[in-house]
Amino acid sequence: MDFEVVLRKRAMIRSFQPVPVEDEKIGRILRNAWRAPSAGHLQPQDFIIVKDKDVKRRLSEAGFDQHFIEEAPVVIVVCSDTRRNVRRYRERAIKFYSITDGAFSSMIILLTVVNEGLGACLVGAFDDDEVSKVLGLPKEVKPIGIIPIGYPAEKPEKLTRIRLEKRLHYDRW
Amino acid sequence: MDFEVVLRKRAMIRSFQPVPVEDEKIGRILRNAWRAPSAGHLQPQDFIIVKDKDVKRRLSEAGFDQHFIEEAPVVIVVCSDTRRNVRRYRERAIKFYSITDGAFSSMIILLTVVNEGLGACLVGAFDDDEVSKVLGLPKEVKPIGIIPIGYPAEKPEKLTRIRLEKRLHYDRW
Numbered sequence: 001m002d003f004e005v006v007l008r009k010r011a012m013i014r015s016f017q018p019v020p021v022e023d024e025k026i027g028r029i030l031r032n033a034w035r036a037p038s039a040g041h042l043q044p045q046d047f048i049i050v051k052d053k054d055v056k057r058r059l060s061e062a063g064f065d066q067h068f069i070e071e072a073p074v075v076i077v078v079c080s081d082t083r084r085n086v087r088r089y090r091e092r093a094i095k096f097y098s099i100t101d102g103a104f105s106s107m108i109i110l111l112t113v114v115n116e117g118l119g120a121c122l123v124g125a126f127d128d129d130e131v132s133k134v135l136g137l138p139k140e141v142k143p144i145g146i147i148p149i150g151y152p153a154e155k156p157e158k159l160t161r162i163r164l165e166k167r168l169h170y171d172r173w
Numbered sequence: 174m175d176f177e178v179v180l181r182k183r184a185m186i187r188s189f190q191p192v193p194v195e196d197e198k199i200g201r202i203l204r205n206a207w208r209a210p211s212a213g214h215l216q217p218q219d220f221i222i223v224k225d226k227d228v229k230r231r232l233s234e235a236g237f238d239q240h241f242i243e244e245a246p247v248v249i250v251v252c253s254d255t256r257r258n259v260r261r262y263r264e265r266a267i268k269f270y271s272i273t274d275g276a277f278s279s280m281i282i283l284l285t286v287v288n289e290g291l292g293a294c295l296v297g298a299f300d301d302d303e304v305s306k307v308l309g310l311p312k313e314v315k316p317i318g319i320i321p322i323g324y325p326a327e328k329p330e331k332l333t334r335i336r337l338e339k340r341l342h343y344d345r346w
Contacts, residue, residue: 003288006176007205007281032180034337037283039297043335052344092298096272100297100317103276108180110210111284115176124212124273125265136346144273162216164207171225173309 006114011157013119014068016150021074025116029149032112033078036104039097040088044080045105048135051075055134062130063123063146072120072148076109077131078102083140094142102144109147119152179287184330186292187241189323194247198289202322205285206251209277212270213261217253218278221308224248228307235303236296236319245293245321249282250304251275256313267315275317282320292325 001009030047038044050056056070059077063069080098089097106122113120123146131143174182203220211217223229229243232250236242253271262270279295286293296319304316 001176003174003176003179003284004205007208007285010208010210012210030341031337032177034334034340035180035183036280037183037185037295041332043340046340046342048342048344048346050344055344095268097297099269099272100276100279103273104280106273107209107277107280111176112180122210124270135342138346141346159214161207164204167207167216167219168203169219169221169308171221171223171228173221173311173314 001115006111010110010114012121013152013154013156014121015152015154016068016072016119016148017153019073019151021118021150025118026074028116029076029109029112033105033109036101036108038101038104039085042085042088044082044084044098044101046079046081046141048077048079049074050077058134059131059146062134063126066123066125068121069123069146069148072150074149076147076149077135077143078106078109078145078147079137079141079143081141086140098142099144102142106145106147113149118149120147120149122147174288179284183283183287185294186325186327186329187294188325188327189241189245189292189321190326192246192324194291194323198291199247201289202249202282202285206278206282209274209281211274211277212258215258215261217255217257217271217274219252219254219314221250221252222247223250231307232304232319235307236299239296239298241294242296242319242321245323247322249320249322250308250316251279251282251318251320252310252314252316254314259313271315272317275315279318279320286322291322293320293322295320
């Protein structure tokens with residue numbers, strides 16, 4: 001699909017058809033997510049592919065009962081393994097780069113999903129400790145985004161935005 | 174350009190031809206960045222378009238003397254204005270969503286740059302307070318990414334990556 005078309009079609013989808021997503025599509029989504037940039041090319045991003053019903057249910061609960069998480073046929077949880085970047089970047093690895101790098105992969109997943117004819121939502125509101133417990137994350141691994149993916153069962157909501165001009169500044173704030 | 178082609182062509186560019194970037198291209202880059210998602214659709218992202226030589230030079234210094242910043246004809250600094258999201262999300266707005274949301278816009282900028290035949294680099298290593306001073310940011314506004322943009326004067330470095338399979342986990346870590 002043309003890049004600009006993908007960009008324009010991207011929107012949060014929170015309702016999914018009860019049909020599985022083909023493994024080749026999931027594979028292409030992960031391959032693109034893997035190509036995301038990272039600070040110092042230290043590649044902290046890891047991906048947990050969740051299809052197990054019970055794990056999805058517990059992720060929904062850890063996501064403050066956003067039940068569309070468990071309704072998706074597949075959920076990708078993007079994590080950052082700070083063991084890969086903390087030696088070089090110390091505090092900034094944990095408080096900043098692990099978050100930006102995970103967000104880069106998450107953004108690429110959301111776009112690739114559209115290119116594959118699928119829909120997804122990015123869930124950033126979750127109890128970190130609960131997600132870590134559900135997924136058995138080592139303490140150095142931070143969950144960054146929970147991304148339920150499937151064939152859309154809804155038309156995306158039309159969102160209004162703050163006018164672009166109001167968000168632009170020239171040379172200084 | 175096809176979405177997958179853009180994805181594959183994207184790479185960090187740190188050397189630029191000394192020619193300006195057309196305003197229409199910058200406009201399309203900003204319009205796409207503006208479409209990035211944000212937590213609760215609170216849209217904290219703001220964009221500072223820097224062409225002034227002196228401001229670019231001072232940004233290079235604030236970026237620990239990464240001089241390719243000042244060599245780029247245009248630099249977009251992605252910021253998050255936490256006044257838009259802190260009331261709803263408090264601590265998590267400042268420590269998490271402001272960073273993810275800024276990173277979403279930054280990732281879209283990097284991809285759109287490729288689609289426009291340009292090159293860019295994402296600089297995340299900078300002294301936050303110095304960048305804020307150079308750009309006159311209000312204290313509630315956090316700089317997230319400094320993105321120098323221009324026509325590439327180098328072929329991107331071929332990067333090796335940790336094998337994808339090593340970064341995948343199924344249902345649990």
